[in-house]
Amino acid sequence: MNARQHRETEINEKLKTAPRVPETDIVMDSEEPVRAFHAAGEVGGPLYPIYHFSATRLSALLPSGACFLDLFCGSGRLLTYLLAGRPDLSAIGIDLSGEMLRRAKENAVKAQVLDRVTLVQADAALADRVLEQPVAAIASLSALHHCPSSDILRDVLRAVQRIRDRDGSAVWLFDLVRPPHASTANLIPSSYELSTGLQLDPFFREDWINSLRAGWTFEEMRDALKTSELDLISSEANFSQVHWCPSSSVTPPPPDWNGPGREGDVRRADKLASELGFGPLE
């Protein structure tokens, strides 16, 4: 155990927080879990509120004609959703999984945004070396808990910091929070099923529980951001956390969000936004 891991264990013991159990499926390359994860992002699915919330907030950070980076882009849910609502934008998606990137391409074709998307198979910790153009924002959704250790989390955050330093990019990092007690991780998907009356796909249920166990606490994330010299606005609520900042340069006001809105399942997105201290969404 190195000094940092020792300190983390000490903090967890003081806070009585369940020890972290890193993901075993770090690079999501197996067909069934990827299918189930992608399906969970459909309108009405458990992940949909995260995409609507993040896309509309990111839209407000992106000036006309900008390019943004979706780090750990997975099956491209965020980038296609945001590009569909903002026809002036383009996006770069980085992920290590060939299966996720295959789906991201399929998703971009379906949403008719492929001509504005670049997909790169690469390690998020090397993002600054892979990028060939400036990006106005860097986003990462539901993914930092895939970092196997806090040292690797810091490597990724330092790559984000180097891009922000170079391009003045806005930052939007959203992820879940590890519950204080290990047993709560099992209860969260069950509570979702009870409150919505929907039954979760067994692959997604397992993925959700594993993700909660691998999550970073708010304090662990804030500590990692601090040592990576990322000075962000942070909030936490109901097992979710967001860390963000606007661009460091003066940018013109963004065009209006013109994507799926009120007619969709956005009540849960509004609730998530308000719990995290944001006003009503578009």
Ligand SMILES: C[S@@+](CC[C@H](N)C(=O)[O-])C[C@H]1O[C@@H](n2cnc3c(N)ncnc32)[C@H](O)[C@@H]1O
């Ligand atoms: C839970 S998924 C989230 C995907 C996407 N951000 C979303 O919310 O739809 C996590 C993703 O991180 C990817 N991943 C894990 N480690 C990575 C790394 N070091 N570099 C790039 N991608 C990675 C996995 O392959 C997977 O697609």
